[in-house]
Amino acid sequence: MRITKQELGIRLLCVVLGAAAGAMTACEGAGKELAPTDIPEGMVWIIGDGEAQPGFLMDATEVTTAAFAAFVEETDYVTEAEDFGWSGVFNTDSLGWLPINGATWKYPLGPDSSAAAPNHPVTQLSLRDVKAYAKWAGKRLPTEKEWVWAASQGGVYANFPWGEEMVPNGKYLGNWWQGPFPYEDNVLDGFPGIAPVKSFPPASNGLYDISGNVWEWTASQKPATKEAIIKGGSFLCSTSYCTGFDFRQRQLTSADSGLNHLGMRLVR
Ligand SMILES: [Ca+2]
Numbered sequence: 001m002r003i004t005k006q007e008l009g010i011r012l013l014c015v016v017l018g019a020a021a022g023a024m025t026a027c028e029g030a031g032k033e034l035a036p037t038d039i040p041e042g043m044v045w046i047i048g049d050g051e052a053q054p055g056f057l058m059d060a061t062e063v064t065t066a067a068f069a070a071f072v073e074e075t076d077y078v079t080e081a082e083d084f085g086w087s088g089v090f091n092t093d094s095l096g097w098l099p100i101n102g103a104t105w106k107y108p109l110g111p112d113s114s115a116a117a118p119n120h121p122v123t124q125l126s127l128r129d130v131k132a133y134a135k136w137a138g139k140r141l142p143t144e145k146e147w148v149w150a151a152s153q154g155g156v157y158a159n160f161p162w163g164e165e166m167v168p169n170g171k172y173l174g175n176w177w178q179g180p181f182p183y184e185d186n187v188l189d190g191f192p193g194i195a196p197v198k199s200f201p202p203a204s205n206g207l208y209d210i211s212g213n214v215w216e217w218t219a220s221q222k223p224a225t226k227e228a229i230i231k232g233g234s235f236l237c238s239t240s241y242c243t244g245f246d247f248r249q250r251q252l253t254s255a256d257s258g259l260n261h262l263g264m265r266l267v268r
Pocket residue numbers: 175176177178187189190191192193235
């Protein structure tokens with residue numbers, strides 16, 4: 001189901017006003033759900049359609065290294081990549097994915113490269129790892145349907161969270177790969193690899209980097225193969241390859257995949 005831009009405006013107003021007494025009539029009259037008055041810090045309210053899609057809370061940003069470090073500090077959790085002793089890293093010299101010994105969420109490119117910055121999206125986590133973090137945080141992974149609902153601003157847009165144009169007015173609104181992948185990244189968006197969260201403006205519903213930067217695990221899987229569905233694309237996506245930052249796209253991956261361009265964003 002798609003809604004009009006006018007309806008989107010009403011929905012966003014309902015989110016801003018919350019359940020304030022004066023907003024009740026307008027929001028209920030629009031047939032939309034009211035936002036809760038106690039939206040947790042770091043989350044945004046994704047308003048539903050008042051019918052098949054209930055509203056839900058979603059992380060405004062991809063989960064950061066700092067947030068995951070707090071989880072590990074408290075629980076002594078060991079990730080699957082740490083158990084295996086290696087994880088997948090994209091190598092621009094060999095133009096492909098390599099198993100790198102010692103690549104973990106702390107050192108996503110391997111122990112000989114820089115440590116992950118606290119404000120970067122956390123990566124190199126398996127489905128087991130992200131579910132463990134989600135349980136600790138009192139959240140859960142979004143379904144693919146919820147994820148698309150949020151990315152499309154409630155079905156308003158068909159391709160990108162900010163509108164119908166990939167690069168409106170020549171301005172890049174997400175982190176991906178410009179140029180022929182994997183040979184040449186022209187870095188027109190300013191980031192040759194992963195970017196800190198909130199490096200680009202938020203979408204109208206308050207979500208940052210829902211398209212681009214890192215792929216995001218979902219709770220959904222392809223029924224026939226049980227492969228996990230990931231959404232949103234990454235800094236490695238280009239129009240010459242996967243165009244994953246177009247939210248219609250999806251990729252499939254095995255549940256134990258740790259990769260340096262795959263992270264998470266949770267809902268409640
Ligand atoms: Ca980029």
